[in-house]
Amino acid sequence: MGLSPSRILLVGPSWVGDMVMAQSLVQMLLRRFPDGEVDVLAPAWSAALVARMPGVRRAVTLSAGHGRLGLRERLALARRLRGSYDQALVLPNSLKSALVPFLARIPQRTGYLGECRYGLLNDPRKLDKHRLPMTVQRFVALGLPKDAQQPPDVPTPRLEVPAADVQQALGELNLDTARNILVLCPGAEYGPAKRWPAGHFAEVGSILAERGWKVWVMGSAKDREAAQTVCDLVGPAAVNLAGRTSLAQAVDLISLARAVVSNDSGLMHVAAALDRPLVAVYGSSDPGFTPPLSPTSRIVSLSLQCSPCFQRQCPEGHLNCLQSLTPDLVLTRLAELLPDLDAGRPVKAEER
Template sequence: MGLSPSRILLVGPSWVGDMVMAQSLVQVLIRRFPGAEVDVLAPAWSAALVARMPGVRRAVTISAGHGRLGLWERLTLARRLHGSYDQAMVLPNSLKSALVPFLARIPRRAGYLGECRYGLLNDPRKLDKHRLPMTVQRFVALGLPKDASHPPDVPAPRLEVHAANVQNALTELNLDVGRDILILCPGAEYGPAKRWPAEHFAEVGRVLAGWGWKVWVMGSARDDETAQTVCELIGPAAVNLAGRTSLAQAVDLISLARAVVSNDSGLMHVAAALNRPLAAIYGSSDPGFTPPLSPTSRVVSMGLKCSPCFQRQCPEGHLNCLRKLTPDRVLDRLAELIPDLDTGRPVKAGER
């Protein structure tokens, strides 16, 4: 349809993990349209994350919060962007996310139908969830012709950090990197049914701390209580960074990890995009829907009949999908990625 675009605006998602996965679409667009400039319209909090995405020229920020229409702000931004882009791709399915490209009169506006967006999109796509089961596949498909074969080939999302930023984060947070670093991410915004028990995280941390590793526990300010519990159970080798880092600092610090253990969360996707050895723990969510895509990732789940249930709280009241997932299983999966996990001695199942 028409000439190849030279200036493309992606309307990005409002969740960390989804924003990371949008980088796969960036790679596809650059490959399909060599020389094209790709910008990402993103919530202000995610600008630092977008800045670490290879292939993105810049973040166009909007401060309207998640769930807020912010019509005047969107209109003001649209006026500023008028004439700046040939094509827009709207990744979220909400009506408000399609407003800026429409009001900015961007000639081509692609996105999936939803929330009565017929008039706002002129390249509407009907989502076939069976042919595109994964979120990242749905993003990538928006950058391809409507008649492209599905599911499409999906490049793994990538993030890049700069040494100076990493050093600044270490200095500001007074952190030492003299030893191997394990990063634990015990939070998950969605709810308790996605959170592996704190004592299980702590057991993994205790084992590696006993082998001389340093343990950093990361997350948002809402994860501080859980992170503090994990640190207390591990002992002096653990440092609680939950709520102490910006998102930019979190990305930069995760790049230093020799191993990461995380719930299905935004930081899990960050670790995968940085190609860190990662054990990704799934309870109520589906690893077939939002998996970590790097070859250095391993999914760890129980595969119970009642999961994935996609609930915030366990509807059965037992949370067996997470409570019965033992620390040994997670350590075994990490050992697949790090053969000398036990300071030079290969770790074998059942030896701990």
């Protein structure tokens, strides 16, 4: 199609990390169409995340719950959106994700084929996983013409946080930034095979706490127990924030971190998009598929013969890919990013 859209709707993913990576597509679209307007159709929980994505005009929220077809809600939303957009880019591969653009009669509807979406999409693309091995490449490619050279140039995802919101989060959670802050993210929604042991996280936290750092342990309510284990092992320097923050507050607080250590998770991608010095720990997943995309990040993975297996639970029953990945290795990667790590000097405001 020869359409040059000025009003574009991105149908966003349902995972935090994938939503962050969608910001690369936003950047690319605005490079192609400088006068364009980009909105993101997203689950209600992610509206605050979308609001922190530069280049997005607004979040269009869908009330249908996760896993539900929600046909009535989708039809009502589609009716409200009719006439509002020239093109829709559908990032998820599900049938239901293509319904709103179709029902809204958006003229150009672009997405990868999957789940019998013929007809719902009128600009269907066939995904070549070998040419586009990374999730973010697949997103960006959807915003380019079908005959564009692949793999595409991928802008680094970015998030921006309002200073007033950062201060509000600090006040509401009774936190301060008087010391260097290490953020630890021991959770991973996908399953245990992506979670580095809590004791390993705690060892990294303890070593930095001895050098005067404060340790914020972050995650969802599901991560509260693991986070508490880390905090108990680290001691008074650690604060358990898992389940205590909204997603917006988590993003805002991570922006203050001097360093972040995280499993392959949504918060890992948040830290990378905020350009925080980051060490990302990989077990059952593949760092070539969903890596942190910031230049201030390092990946640690043992690359065992049995990994990546992409399983939620270790099929071998030993979890060696994570158990044998030592805290010393993570600290070594941190020192590459922070040459002054041993000094424990206070971080200057302009470095945050």
